[in-house]
Amino acid sequence: MAMGKRKRHAKQASSWVTTQDLPRSAAHPFYARLNQILDEHDFDGFVEGLCERFYADEAALACRRADTSGCC
Numbered sequence: 001m002a003m004g005k006r007k008r009h010a011k012q013a014s015s016w017v018t019t020q021d022l023p024r025s026a027a028h029p030f031y032a033r034l035n036q037i038l039d040e041h042d043f044d045g046f047v048e049g050l051c052e053r054f055y056a057d058e059a060a061l062a063c064r065r066a067d068t069s070g071c072c
Contacts, residue, residue, distance in 0.1 A: 038044070
């Protein structure tokens with residue numbers, strides 16, 4: 001490498017793209033209709049009811065944490 005000054009290169013432009021600037025694709029008609037049917041029949045509520053027994057009561061957990069932490 002020779003001694004001397006380096007050539008000044010132009011700065012590279014930023015390649016940052018926000019999500020709002022990205023194009024939105026249309027949803028597939030099958031999934032749009034499936035979501036509509038599931039919403040009409042409250043499928044989310046049904047599944048949440050089935051799984052409810054596997055989740056701890058958040059209010060009870062919060063109380064136990066407050067009792068054992070000694071900070072509240």
